[in-house]
Amino acid sequence: MPNVTGRERALLDPAVVSRIGSLELIARTVVEGFFAGLHRSPFKGFSVEFSEYRSYLPGDDPSTIDWKLYAKSDRHYVKKFEEETNLECHLLLDVSASMGYGSQTVSKLRFGVCLAAALAYLMRRQRDAVGVTLFDDHVVDAVPAGTRSGQLRAVLASLDRAVPGARSDVKLPLHQLAARMNRRGLVVLISDLLDEPTGIIEGLKHLRFQGSEVLVLQTLDPAELTFPFEETARFEDLETADEVPVVPAQVRGHYLEQMRSVREQYRRDLRLAGVDYHQLDTATPLDTALMAYLSTRGRRW
Amino acid sequence: MFGVSFLVPAFLVGGLAALVPVVLHLRRRERLPRLPFSDVRFLRGAPVEQARRRRLREWLLLALRMLALLLLALAFARPFLSDTVSSSQTATVVLVDTSFSMSTPPQVARARALSLEAIETAPDGHLVGVVAFDEEARVVAELGTRAAAGAAVESVVPGVRGTRYATGLMAASTLLGAGGGRIVVVTDLQSGGWDAGQGHVSPGVDVAVSDVGTPAGNLAVLSIEPVPGATVAVLFRSGAVADEVTAELAVDGEVLAALALTPALGRAEVQFPVVLPDAGVATVSVTDGVGYEVDDRRYRLLDPPDPALVLLVADDDASPDEDAVFYLQRALAPGDGFGSFLPQAVRADALATRTELNQPDGEIGAIVLTGLRGLGRRGRERLAGYVRGGGGLLVVGGDGLEPALLNDLFEGDLDLGLGEPVTHAAPVALVSQAPRHPIVRGLGSVAGALGEARFRRTRPLVAGSGLVLARFGDGGPALVEHTVGAGRILVFGAGLGGEWSDFPRRVAFVPFLHETLRYLTSGESSPRASTVGDQPADAVSQPGVITRVDGQRRVVVNVDPRESDPSALTAEQFAAAIGTPSQVVERQGPDPPSTRESGPRLWRALLVLMLLVLVAEGLLARRMA
Numbered sequence: 031m032p033n034v035t036g037r038e039r040a041l042l043d044p045a046v047v048s049r050i051g052s053l054e055l056i057a058r059t060v061v062e063g064f065f066a067g068l069h070r071s072p073f074k075g076f077s078v079e080f081s082e083y084r085s086y087l088p089g090d091d092p093s094t095i096d097w098k099l100y101a102k103s104d105r106h107y108v109k110k111f112e113e114e115t116n117l118e119c120h121l122l123l124d125v126s127a128s129m130g131y132g133s134q135t136v137s138k139l140r141f142g143v144c145l146a147a148a149l150a151y152l153m154r155r156q157r158d159a160v161g162v163t164l165f166d167d168h169v170v171d172a173v174p175a176g177t178r179s180g181q182l183r184a185v186l187a188s189l190d191r192a193v194p195g196a197r198s199d200v201k202l203p204l205h206q207l208a209a210r211m212n213r214r215g216l217v218v219l220i221s222d223l224l225d226e227p228t229g230i231i232e233g234l235k236h237l238r239f240q241g242s243e244v245l246v247l248q249t250l251d252p253a254e255l256t257f258p259f260e261e262t263a264r265f266e267d268l269e270t271a272d273e274v275p276v277v278p279a280q281v282r283g284h285y286l287e288q289m290r291s292v293r294e295q296y297r298r299d300l301r302l303a304g305v306d307y308h309q310l311d312t313a314t315p316l317d318t319a320l321m322a323y324l325s326t327r328g329r330r331w
Numbered sequence: 332m333f334g335v336s337f338l339v340p341a342f343l344v345g346g347l348a349a350l351v352p353v354v355l356h357l358r359r360r361e362r363l364p365r366l367p368f369s370d371v372r373f374l375r376g377a378p379v380e381q382a383r384r385r386r387l388r389e390w391l392l393l394a395l396r397m398l399a400l401l402l403l404a405l406a407f408a409r410p411f412l413s414d415t416v417s418s419s420q421t422a423t424v425v426l427v428d429t430s431f432s433m434s435t436p437p438q439v440a441r442a443r444a445l446s447l448e449a450i451e452t453a454p455d456g457h458l459v460g461v462v463a464f465d466e467e468a469r470v471v472a473e474l475g476t477r478a479a480a481g482a483a484v485e486s487v488v489p490g491v492r493g494t495r496y497a498t499g500l501m502a503a504s505t506l507l508g509a510g511g512g513r514i515v516v517v518t519d520l521q522s523g524g525w526d527a528g529q530g531h532v533s534p535g536v537d538v539a540v541s542d543v544g545t546p547a548g549n550l551a552v553l554s555i556e557p558v559p560g561a562t563v564a565v566l567f568r569s570g571a572v573a574d575e576v577t578a579e580l581a582v583d584g585e586v587l588a589a590l591a592l593t594p595a596l597g598r599a600e601v602q603f604p605v606v607l608p609d610a611g612v613a614t615v616s617v618t619d620g621v622g623y624e625v626d627d628r629r630y631r632l633l634d635p636p637d638p639a640l641v642l643l644v645a646d647d648d649a650s651p652d653e654d655a656v657f658y659l660q661r662a663l664a665p666g667d668g669f670g671s672f673l674p675q676a677v678r679a680d681a682l683a684t685r686t687e688l689n690q691p692d693g694e695i696g697a698i699v700l701t702g703l704r705g706l707g708r709r710g711r712e713r714l715a716g717y718v719r720g721g722g723g724l725l726v727v728g729g730d731g732l733e734p735a736l737l738n739d740l741f742e743g744d745l746d747l748g749l750g751e752p753v754t755h756a757a758p759v760a761l762v763s764q765a766p767r768h769p770i771v772r773g774l775g776s777v778a779g780a781l782g783e784a785r786f787r788r789t790r791p792l793v794a795g796s797g798l799v800l801a802r803f804g805d806g807g808p809a810l811v812e813h814t815v816g817a818g819r820i821l822v823f824g825a826g827l828g829g830e831w832s833d834f835p836r837r838v839a840f841v842p843f844l845h846e847t848l849r850y851l852t853s854g855e856s857s858p859r860a861s862t863v864g865d866q867p868a869d870a871v872s873q874p875g876v877i878t879r880v881d882g883q884r885r886v887v888v889n890v891d892p893r894e895s896d897p898s899a900l901t902a903e904q905f906a907a908a909i910g911t912p913s914q915v916v917e918r919q920g921p922d923p924p925s926t927r928e929s930g931p932r933l934w935r936a937l938l939v940l941m942l943l944v945l946v947a948e949g950l951l952a953r954r955m956a
Contacts, residue, residue: 128370222369261364265371267371269369
């Protein structure tokens with residue numbers, strides 16, 4: 031885990047980060063704060079490649095000699111190439127109505143947006159091609175993965191426009207993305223996964239079949255994990271507007287059991303499918319998600 | 332079968348209180364705060380069985396509370412079981428008029444068709460019954476199937492009696508019972524049918540009318556009256572009849588005269604130049620061809636009336652009123668076998684053995700009491716019982732009467748107020764009073780002749796609660812009428828012997844005595860003529876001559892002349908004559924609550940049941956808390 035100070039940890043706190051107006055600033059703050067705590071991390075130096083020239087030394091691969099520079103300077107320099115990444119990162123952010131739920135200062139959607147922004151920033155810093163897709167029951171907005179100079183800004187602008195939408199249908203964008211991807215890449219799904227697990231898992235398997243690595247970051251609200259309610263109330267579904275009169279004391283046990291069962295199903299089935307699965311809640315510092323990403327990336331590339 | 336009715340149905344409104352738990356439930360439900368949540372799938376589907384069980388319990392709890400309130404309202408409404416089928420369900424009764432004003436063939440056919448139509452068009456689910464009525468009502472078909480009612484209608488035929496709507500409506504309403512329903516009256520709407528009084532139906536009963544219609548015209552014979560040298564028949568014509576009809580007068584079947592005539596509208600007299608004989612049955616008949624057949628003939632009995640037996644009671648020894656008895660006998664029976672009375676002198680002690688006295692409606696028409704001595708306890712009891720039972724008694728205040736014995740006759744129930752004899756220095760006359768009284772009215776112009784009589788002695792009379800019919804010239808009551816039980820007592824304040832007055836020798840004496848005794852025997856004399864409706868329903872089926880039980884006396888029976896007038900009401904007028912429900916309740920004199928609720932006390936059972944429900948509700952609520 032990153033060894034972060036109190037100030038750095040504050041920069042990774044979703045509640046603090048979410049109060050920063052600029053999404054780009056948020057991303058930078060998070061990522062820089064994250065890397066500030068990585069000095070003793072085993073990931074030190076990873077993917078930080080600089081192109082440079084040095085004098086040819088015996089033993090160097092002659093193919094690395096920059097002949098153009100030799101023509102100009104008549105001296106042999108070995109060209110240290112920028113590492114040309116062929117990793118295509120796709121961020122899938124669920125913007126369905128249920129993601130708008132937040133029992134505390136940060137909704138699941140805001141948390142997801144911050145997380146996606148930080149990941150995009152991190153990906154660009156690693157010279158990865160990054161794209162983003164916002165979806166609920168259909169694709170709301172999409173920025174294809176790319177490496178051009180304004181790519182990060184385009185991704186962040188797309189994320190900045192995210193608002194809670196309609197019902198979620200996770201499997202649909204998964205299948206669409208799988209059909210569209212022509213290169214193996216990394217897909218990061220940020221969603222509460224409050225949908226039919228079977229369809230979601232099938233979609234993720236589709237991506238895996240295409241050769242992509244998949245990281246699933248299930249984002250939940252602490253209230254969804256603990257069901258802390260006490261008063262009898264009519265619970266209104268944010269997606270369907272259905273209302274259910276509930277006596278919390280009567281349903282808490284069964285609800286938590288159902289939630290645990292679903293999460294366990296995701297954990298089990300996604301592991302079998304080769305998908306990395308992490309569960310986050312909106313009170314979780316964002317470095318956990320970044321660490322999960324780097325762990326996945328580092329394991330495969 | 333039983334149905335449930337309510338003694339105080341207004342309390343059923345209290346049943347609306349059962350809605351209170353529902354309203355509270357809904358209002359409380361509305362106040363539940365709304366809480367947005369990401370996904371209620373696990374809430375709705377999570378504790379499925381528990382939620383269902385709890386919801387079931389909540390509904391059960393609500394139902395128990397509503398049931399408790401309903402039971403309370405029902406208990407206060409005081410339900411009781413009524414013994415009619417219809418009390419618990421709606422029914423239709425077809426009320427068919429079978430008076431003889433419904434007897435023309437077109438009316439019979441139409442009445443049958445309308446009755447069957449009423450049966451067929453009865454609302455779905457109705458039980459149907461049939462009641463026939465004229466002057467009496469008969470349930471022809473109890474509430475049941477339409478087929479049974481239709482079959483019963485086929486057997487309904489008009490009779491010879493008059494119309495009494497009130498009787499029919501009462502019977503139909505009774506058949507419907509407390510549950511109410513619908514009455515369809517199949518009738519000709521004859522206006523005379525309401526003469527006997529207003530009709531009433533129970534609350535909740537609707538009355539509809541199916542008009543059969545009236546014949547084009549009718550000609551009826553209303554009466555036969557002998558006049559000097561001739562016989563007059565009174566006819567009544569309504570509507571159009573044949574231009575010329577024949578009226579025949581016959582006696583014992585032998586036609587004595589026949590007249591061709593054109594009757595005028597309304598009442599008309601037809602005079603036959605025939606003097607009726609002293610015995611036999613005279614008949615006048617006409618043929619109108621279009622109207623009711625049964626009123627085309629009328630009967631009159633010519634036989635002399637049977638004399639009424641009058642007991643003349645005197646003392647047991649040499650009566651001081653021997654003259655009185657003599658005068659009485661001569662006045663009441665002027666010749667052998669002639670007259671309306673059959674006087675029989677008896678001694679007072681003989682009354683103890685006259686068992687006929689136990690039958691006030693038996694042979695003895697009246698008793699004239701001139702003396703009491705010798706009348707023992709048994710005789711007094713029989714005489715008092717005779718009077719109380721409806722007999723007539725004339726007390727002649729002669730010498731043979733002792734006021735103390737007389738007042739003892741009715742054991743203090745009645746003081747006849749007869750005093751000791753008083754001799755007048757100047758004889759006093761007799762003056763009639765109460766000119767409308769049957770006795771005085773019967774005397775007619777002879778009443779004035781009473782003043783010719785001179786009374787030297789009289790007995791003072793205290794009328795008390797009695798009615799003074801005549802007074803002496805000094806103003807004292809002379810003839811006072813009392814009633815005791817069902818009987819009549821006339822007290823005359825003087826003797827009839829020669830030493831009292833010259834009254835027996837005056838012209839007014841015989842008429843006075845006859846009218847007095849005719850009045851006393853009026854309830855006793857056998858009827859010589861009657862209408863069909865006066866006879867027991869099973870005794871006379873047709874007008875004509877019947878012979879009474881004794882095998883000697885004959886009685887003629889005619890139809891009710893009011894029924895011969897086919898004047899009809901409109902349906903609105905008919906409906907207006909039916910009392911409103913509130914009147915019905917009062918007029919019919921609803922059974923007192925204790926009687927109507929004489930069955931099982933259902934309200935107690937309901938209260939007990941309510942308590943049990945509340946206990947169950949408490950247990951359930953405690954378990955859910």
